[in-house]
Amino acid sequence: MDAKVDIKQYMIQLGRQARQASRAMARAGTNQKNTALEAIAGALEAGRETLLAANRSDLQAGRDKGLDAALLDRLELNDERIAAMAEGLRQIAALPDPVGEISEMAYRPSGIEVGKMRVPLGVIGIIYESRPNVTADAAALCLKSGNAAILRGGSEAEHSNQAIAACIHQGLQQAGLPDEAVQVIETTDRAAVGELITMPEFVDVIVPRGGKGLIERITADSRVPVIKHLHGVCHVYIDERADVDKAVAVAFNAKTQRYGTCNTMETLLVHKAIADQVLPQLGRLYQQEGVELRGCEATRALLKEAIAATEEDWDTEYLAPILSIRIVDDLDAAIEHIHVHGSGHTESIMSEDIGRARRFLAEVDASSVMVNASTRFADGFEYGLGAEIGISTDKIHARGPVGLHGLTSQKYIVIGDGHIRQ
Amino acid sequence: MDAKVDIKQYMIQLGRQARQASRAMARAGTNQKNTALEAIAGALEAGRETLLAANRSDLQAGRDKGLDAALLDRLELNDERIAAMAEGLRQIAALPDPVGEISEMAYRPSGIEVGKMRVPLGVIGIIYESRPNVTADAAALCLKSGNAAILRGGSEAEHSNQAIAACIHQGLQQAGLPDEAVQVIETTDRAAVGELITMPEFVDVIVPRGGKGLIERITADSRVPVIKHLHGVCHVYIDERADVDKAVAVAFNAKTQRYGTCNTMETLLVHKAIADQVLPQLGRLYQQEGVELRGCEATRALLKEAIAATEEDWDTEYLAPILSIRIVDDLDAAIEHIHVHGSGHTESIMSEDIGRARRFLAEVDASSVMVNASTRFADGFEYGLGAEIGISTDKIHARGPVGLHGLTSQKYIVIGDGHIRQ
Numbered sequence: 001m002d003a004k005v006d007i008k009q010y011m012i013q014l015g016r017q018a019r020q021a022s023r024a025m026a027r028a029g030t031n032q033k034n035t036a037l038e039a040i041a042g043a044l045e046a047g048r049e050t051l052l053a054a055n056r057s058d059l060q061a062g063r064d065k066g067l068d069a070a071l072l073d074r075l076e077l078n079d080e081r082i083a084a085m086a087e088g089l090r091q092i093a094a095l096p097d098p099v100g101e102i103s104e105m106a107y108r109p110s111g112i113e114v115g116k117m118r119v120p121l122g123v124i125g126i127i128y129e130s131r132p133n134v135t136a137d138a139a140a141l142c143l144k145s146g147n148a149a150i151l152r153g154g155s156e157a158e159h160s161n162q163a164i165a166a167c168i169h170q171g172l173q174q175a176g177l178p179d180e181a182v183q184v185i186e187t188t189d190r191a192a193v194g195e196l197i198t199m200p201e202f203v204d205v206i207v208p209r210g211g212k213g214l215i216e217r218i219t220a221d222s223r224v225p226v227i228k229h230l231h232g233v234c235h236v237y238i239d240e241r242a243d244v245d246k247a248v249a250v251a252f253n254a255k256t257q258r259y260g261t262c263n264t265m266e267t268l269l270v271h272k273a274i275a276d277q278v279l280p281q282l283g284r285l286y287q288q289e290g291v292e293l294r295g296c297e298a299t300r301a302l303l304k305e306a307i308a309a310t311e312e313d314w315d316t317e318y319l320a321p322i323l324s325i326r327i328v329d330d331l332d333a334a335i336e337h338i339h340v341h342g343s344g345h346t347e348s349i350m351s352e353d354i355g356r357a358r359r360f361l362a363e364v365d366a367s368s369v370m371v372n373a374s375t376r377f378a379d380g381f382e383y384g385l386g387a388e389i390g391i392s393t394d395k396i397h398a399r400g401p402v403g404l405h406g407l408t409s410q411k412y413i414v415i416g417d418g419h420i421r422q
Numbered sequence: 423m424d425a426k427v428d429i430k431q432y433m434i435q436l437g438r439q440a441r442q443a444s445r446a447m448a449r450a451g452t453n454q455k456n457t458a459l460e461a462i463a464g465a466l467e468a469g470r471e472t473l474l475a476a477n478r479s480d481l482q483a484g485r486d487k488g489l490d491a492a493l494l495d496r497l498e499l500n501d502e503r504i505a506a507m508a509e510g511l512r513q514i515a516a517l518p519d520p521v522g523e524i525s526e527m528a529y530r531p532s533g534i535e536v537g538k539m540r541v542p543l544g545v546i547g548i549i550y551e552s553r554p555n556v557t558a559d560a561a562a563l564c565l566k567s568g569n570a571a572i573l574r575g576g577s578e579a580e581h582s583n584q585a586i587a588a589c590i591h592q593g594l595q596q597a598g599l600p601d602e603a604v605q606v607i608e609t610t611d612r613a614a615v616g617e618l619i620t621m622p623e624f625v626d627v628i629v630p631r632g633g634k635g636l637i638e639r640i641t642a643d644s645r646v647p648v649i650k651h652l653h654g655v656c657h658v659y660i661d662e663r664a665d666v667d668k669a670v671a672v673a674f675n676a677k678t679q680r681y682g683t684c685n686t687m688e689t690l691l692v693h694k695a696i697a698d699q700v701l702p703q704l705g706r707l708y709q710q711e712g713v714e715l716r717g718c719e720a721t722r723a724l725l726k727e728a729i730a731a732t733e734e735d736w737d738t739e740y741l742a743p744i745l746s747i748r749i750v751d752d753l754d755a756a757i758e759h760i761h762v763h764g765s766g767h768t769e770s771i772m773s774e775d776i777g778r779a780r781r782f783l784a785e786v787d788a789s790s791v792m793v794n795a796s797t798r799f800a801d802g803f804e805y806g807l808g809a810e811i812g813i814s815t816d817k818i819h820a821r822g823p824v825g826l827h828g829l830t831s832q833k834y835i836v837i838g839d840g841h842i843r844q
Binding site: 121122223254339350369371397411 | 445536772788799816823841842
């Protein structure tokens with residue numbers, strides 16, 4: 001496919017097929033969906049050699065193109081990663097089926113009963129970079145939540161993704177579900193993404209996963225609602241009334257437990273009255289781990305090793321062993337700093353004072369707000385969602401880690417017995 | 423303001439002010455918000471003469487422009503309508519405050535407690551036609567849910583809306599809340615709407631109220647999420663196993679209780695096996711009310727008074743005493759007709775058969791799905807929401823009647839005691 005018109009026709013065809021398949025998926029029973037998930041897991045394991053061969057050709061092409069080591073690592077499949085994909089599918093099969101869940105049924109004065117029923121969204125478009133395992137994960141979450149999916153992975157993983165798609169189709173067929181319930185876009189032409197995000201008649205929601213630039217572009221151009229998070233500039237604020245030991249442990253964990261994740265702390269805020277009790281200890285711990293410190297002037301007076309932070313530092317998601325530190329006058333100043341510089345992802349206060357904790361919880365506007373806990377807990381598994389398709393920093397629809405529920409909607413149901421409105 | 427650049431600057435200023443005011447609104451206590459609502463109600467009553475004078479000048483301008491009688495009626499304020507606005511505000515004051523509501527708190531294996539807290543969306547833009555009472559209603563719902571509002575009413579109601587805005591500001595001031603919490607756009611230039619819907623940095627959600635054309639245009643151009651419903655093509659399906667008396671009563675009520683509402687039935691579907699038991703009765707009742715009937719061929723064999731329905735009829739929201747009727751072979755055909763022609767608003771089945779009712783509830787994709795009840799019940803007051811800003815036929819965020827909860831979002835909250843991630 002070369003011409004733009006062909007891409008458009010191709011995408012419309014995928015969209016129509018997905019819309020059609022979404023009706024079968026919405027009606028599919030829990031057992032049928034779980035059978036498909038187990039069968040896909042089995043097909044991935046049985047197809048190990050085929051998957052590895054397809055992946056080798058992607059890796060070779062990647063090396064020829066000069067991809068860097070980190071990208072090649074993400075692209076690589078091996079026995080362990082294939083086993084992990086299969087295990088992930090079986091975990092999703094084991095989760096409760098969200099579809100059909102009825103809640104809040106109550107009688108109204110008119111005599112009708114009114115409640116809500118959870119139903120699939122319909123068709124979900126997922127755009128992601130070159131991690132082949134996302135193809136299996138994303139397909140499984142859409143399948144379990146009764147949705148059809150159109151997947152668009154990074155072009156570097158083209159062959160791996162098609163090989164995984166073949167396993168998915170095998171599993172769907174075994175369960176008597178339509179192949180078109182999960183479609184992996186077969187062209188690497190970027191125009192396909194442009195079409196996917198502008199077909200609201202066929203696609204109900206777009207979930208982009210990847211760098212901030214990609215997600216911003218998709219959000220700006222999409223005519224379909226987008227569930228997204230742009231980036232994570234997360235803070236821990238150590239309040240004057242913090243317990244020093246807990247504060248040190250959490251601030252250390254939030255930065256160093258993993259550097260490359262969006263819920264990692266990027267800026268530490270410290271109340272001026274407690275700074276000299278926590279910063280010297282923390283500075284030593286960070287230095288032992290090789291974390292580069294960038295501080296405000298007051299911080300640098302306490303931590304000789306810290307270099308001067310610039311205004312840009314307060315807005316930066318390092319995803320690296322770098323931490324910016326700012327000493328603030330009070331809780332209000334901490335909340336204000338977070339309001340101006342935070343990304344709405346995850347914010348935590350360390351304080352033993354219930355009034356201050358209560359204010360922080362109520363006033364900080366982020367998808368997760370924490371008291372006396374590490375920002376690293378902001379995660380679908382830690383929150384008990386079982387699996388997540390991503391973390392939303394939007395306020396509309398799903399906010400925070402998005403699991404199966406985030407891929408569904410609730411419609412009202414009404415039961416009467418011949419009731420008419422007066 | 424004439425030049426486009428001035429409109430842009432003006433809207434950016436409104437947006438900045440709204441964003442700023444939204445922080446004060448998010449922190450405002452329940453009493454403070456209720457005090458403002460009561461004070462606005464008092465100001466509307468006390469300002470009756472001023473409101474009527476402003477409204478007279480809108481009405482005069484409307485008559486000069488040749489507005490039709492229905493539009494002039496919607497535009498008109500009188501003592502009764504002012505009293506109704508004030509009463510509406512007091513009812514919203516009496517509703518529970520949704521902000522801060524904590525739910526689903528539970529311990530996780532790691533020892534942290536995770537739950538959700540309901541919080542305002544931030545800034546809500548509302549675009550509506552020339553009913554001045556919407557200015558007070560919409561402002562009150564945004565205020566109670568802790569949001570700031572930017573309101574854009576129809577230009578025909580310009581003076582009335584500004585007079586109501588003055589009462590709103592008086593009430594906000596009495597409660598110590600910022601004027602900018604509710605801003606009524608002061609220009610009738612349509613470019614202002616274009617700016618309002620493309621400022622995601624200042625506006626979190628747009629609620630358009632009005633005709634289908636207006637809402638479609640706004641949805642197509644908006645860069646901000648839109649809570650909307652386009653139109654209502656609602657069906658009642660009388661199943662073979664319906665109770666004839668209940669079916670007749672509901673089908674009559676769903677069409678005739680009010681003609682101009684979006685939850686009014688526009689098409690009646692009847693199972694072929696029960697058509698000769700229900701249609702002659704219903705035909706007589708509709709004729710007594712002066713309802714024009716448009717039927718499929720099978721319907722016309724039973725109802726001589728019915729004219730032939732065209733394909734277009736199945737897709738038409740009449741908002742008038744007109745009803746299209748189709749006889750279908752079975753439940754599947756009814757669900758298929760609704761899938762093709764329904765607007766996703768409200769659909770009802772009349773059946774005593776629990777299996778068929780269960781299938782209809784699960785398989786029909788609409789914001790409200792009913793069993794043995796009139797579609798006219800699809801309404802925020804009837805559902806117990808207390809008040810509604812509109813009905814959403816979208817699947818994302820809010821679906822069905824949208825009350826205070828639909829103007830809020832839920833963030834995750836986490837309580838630990840120095841917990842770190844392993």
